[in-house]
Each structure stands twice: as structure tokens, then as C-alpha cells.
Amino acid sequence: MAAFLASLPGAIAQGIIWGIMAIGVFITFRVLDVADLTVDGTLSTGGAVLVMCTVSGMNIYLAMVLAFLAGCLAGLATGVFHTAFGIPAILSGILTQLALYSINLRILGNKANQTLSVTKYNLMVSLRYIPKSLIVCSIFAVALIALLYWFFGTEMGHSIRATGSNQAMARANGINTNTRKIIGLVLSNGIVALSGALLSQYQGFADVNMGRGAIVIGLAAVIIGEVIFSKLFKNFALKLLAAVFGGVIYYIVITIVLRLGLNANDLKLFSALVVALFLGIPYWKAKVAPKKVKTKERSAENA
Template sequence: MAAYFASLNFLKLLRSMPGGVAQGLIWGLMALGLYITFRLLDVADLTVDGSFTTGGAVTVMLILAGWPAWAALLVAVAAGVLAGLVTGLLHTRLGIPAILAGILTQLSLYSINLRIMGMSANKAVSVDKYHLVLTSRNIPGSILTGLIICLVLISFFYWYFGTEQGSAIRATGANAAMCRALGINVDTMKVLGLAISNGIVALSGGLMSQYQGFADINMGRGAIVIGLAAVIIGEVIGHALLGKYMNFYGTLSFVVVGGVLYYLVIVTVLWLKLNSNDLKLFTAVIVGLFLAIPYLRAHRKSSFARLKKGGGTNA
């Protein structure tokens, strides 16, 4: 035990923090995409595990083909939008429950992503040979780029979800029956939301592949859980800090903060020399806990179990 603690170098943890922030920002961006479906449309969209990888694969392959990185990212966004469209149409046109539609698209994307990467599970793109938007070799630069992209996207969200169309998407998630009565095509709004969401997720996948210097067929596995972790951690902390002053700007900013915090926890866990293969289990437990907190909190205030113990107000 003493030997274990002696082997931990606190300075090493501090040194790995900036890298954690950079990656956290990229995951925060992906969480912003997930926020549209999970919170605004009230749908758990499992497409993202696939479309994150699609974004990475498209970006790397196009850069390797000589495209400038920014153009490659644009095509990646388009590919993500397409994936979201497929899920949306499976759901609205063919009546498949949203969660299953997402699973179907995600599964098919595994094959498609392999095809995009020329049937190899891993494609490297070296920052020495190509000009990349961000890279783990330049962490301060990557943090700055990540921050700028997140800020631009938050501003875009703030504008778009304030427009007539964006309001209609929000209303669709809140009350579909009302929307139909007000002449809103609920199906179109769902497809639109899924498309935009997956476009952003693919953008984040494209950034991640550049940061780590490769695209991997499994890079998106569990992306939805990480995204949910960011959304929920961000909401909990945002509410604790801002309370009722929390507005849409605040909510979105804290989603990104949630992504960064999540990744810093991961960095710390790795520093504690936990086996990195256990990370998914660890993530699932954390997200499970955060998802359960609102329920357990409400349950504590009003439950049958409490009455049984004689804890009722009349006892």
C-alpha cells in the first residue's frame, strides 16, 4: 500500500490535466449535440456512438487524401447529418421506436465506418505531415481552438433555438399534441433535431481524431454515455452554482463544463493507475449514479418506505 502511494506522483497528475481539459472540451462539444436530442426532443439517440466514429473516419480519410482539415470537418458534419436523417426517418416514416432506430443506424454505421477507412480498423494521421486543426502535441493551442468552437456553437444554439424553427423543435419535445394543433409538423422537427445533433457529434469525432492523431473503429463506443455524463454533471453543478439564475446560455456552458469535469475525473482515475480497460465500467457507474440522484432525492421526500418507518409528518 505504501509503495502504491509512493509511486503516485502528484506533479504528474497536474501535468496531465491540460490534456484532460482539451479532450474534455471535445467531449463537451459532443455533449452539446446530445443535449438537443436528450433534453430538447426527449429522445435517447444511440446513433451517436456510430456518428462520432463516422466523423473521425471521414475527417482522417479526407485529410490523408489531401483535403484541408477544415474542409474535411465540414464533410464530416454532413456525414453526421446524414446519419441523423436516417435515424429520424426510420423513426418517423417507418414507426420504429426512436431508441431502436438509433441502435439500427449505429450498427449499420460500424460497417460503413470500416468501409470509409478502407476496411482497416485504425487510420493514423500525423501532424508532422498534415496541417491539423488541433493536436495533442500542442495542448494550449488545442484548448484554445476547442474553447472557440464550443463558444461559437453555444452562440449558434442560443440563436437557433430562439428562432421560430428552433422554438418549434423545443415545443415538439415538450408537448407534441399541442404542436400538431398549432400546425407544427412534429415528424419534421424530430428529423431536423436528430440531423443537427448528429452533425455536431460528427464534428466532435472529427476533432477527436485529429487531437489523438488517428481514427479508430471503436472510438465512439460509449459516446452516448459520456455525453449524458457531461449533460447531467453540467446540469447538477450549474444548478448548484447558479440556482434559479440558470438560463439557456448557462445550461449550455455547463454542459461543456460537464464534459471537461468528466474528463478530468478520468485523468485522475488513470493517474491512480486503475486499469484503463475498467474505464467504461467506471463511466457507467458514474452516469448511473447521476441519473438516479433526482429520483432518489424525490423518493426520499415522499415514499411509502418512509411511512413504514414512521417518518410521516404526523408521526
């Protein structure tokens, strides 16, 4: 128990970092209604760019900006595949993700991984300084949520949300749905790359495989956050916060099951099953209680 409690702050810090990635996933999965698989590659891209820039002597904040921009470019590629080439969104994401594997190897100087020593460089977060990391990650997440809350309340943000909600309506109101999808994908992947950049600092290295399964963790965080907080959190900013909390809860659960003796190699199997289960819940709910939904609509009509 004591060992579990001791590992808790680290799990939370890592959970927030993955929660920031979940915010990126939320933008595509929930706002744009697109499952974007680019993120598996983008997370590594963000980490790789940050490590290589920092190692070459660049200021850490500037390196973060470059990591963000690299992620944006990955999102742009997926967006162009999807809109200009007419490739289904999921396949577009897979294509970019595959391409990014080669690109990430090149960024990492044709190596599978590169280390980033916290003793040599002035990093924002590190597992050596967990309290500081917790504070920095929390501030980062809150600032990001505030920024996105503002953005999705603007005319531009509204047009992106309309595109995700109803494309026919969006076009009928003069919104170019293709450019809105691209903007959403660019923004989402930029955020995921930022999360990767934080993660590489935290763990002290960037690895070409660090993003494998990231989309599943992101979805897990989004869905866990929704299932637990949906009754409480209606506001857009709070929904984003729920995704971050979902990431934290996911990492605490992972810490627990590992303590309970789950083989670390089985972790991805475990994650996939958890996500499948949580994705299934709303579907089963709708199947079991169709009558309940109908009365709800009726009462809305009478109101």
C-alpha cells in the first residue's frame, strides 16, 4: 500500500501529460466527429523534435513551440489526405502515422531513441522532480483548456463545431467544411505533439515507438472522463477537464493493476479491452432503454 501511495504522484503527473494528449483526441473524436489515428505518430514526433532541439542547445520553450508546429504539420498532412484526396479520415490518419515512423527516425538521427538528461538540460518536467512536474503539468493543462475554451467560443471555433455536428447545416450556412476539418486536425495534432514533448522530458528520452497505442489511451481518457463526469460537467471547458481527469484515472488504474501483478507486456491488451468496454456502454444503454429516450423527447417538446 505504501509503495502504491508513493507511486501515486508520478502516476498522476504522467496521467496529466496523457490527459493533455486526450484533449487533442477530444477535438477530433468529439468536436469534429473523426477518429484520427495520426496521433500515434504525432506523439513520437513531438517527443523527437523536443529532444533533438534541446540536445542541440535550443531553449526548452522554443523547442516546445517547434514540437507543436511539427505536430501541426502532421495534422495538416492527414487533413489534406482526407479532404483533397478524398480518403476516409481513419485511413488518412493511418497513412500519416505510417509515414511519420520514417520521419521520426530521421528526426532522431536514424536512431530508435535519444536520451535527454535532466542534469544536463533545464527541463520543464522530469520524473526526478515529481512535485515540480505535477505543478507544471497542471498549469499547462489549465492554460491549454482556457485557450481552447476561448477559441471554440469564437466565430471560427463555432464553425468547426458546426462542421463536426452537422456538415449539411455548416455548408448551408456558408462554412467551408473541408478547411474546418483541416484546422481541427492541425490543432489536435499540435496539442498531441506538445504532450509528446512533455512526455519525453518527463521520462528523459524520446523513442520512435513511444506513441504506439496513444490513440487508445487518448480515447480511454476521453471516455472514462465522460462516463464519470458527464452528469456534472456540461460546460465545454469542464468537458476538456474531464478528459484530463480521465487520463489521470487511467494512469492510476494502470498503476494499481501493475501492482496487483499484471504483466507489463499485457498492458496494451488490457487497455484495448477497457476502451472497447467503455465504448460499448453507451451503445448497450441505448439498446436497453429506447423507451426512456422517447419520453425524454416528448417532455422536451412540451416544455
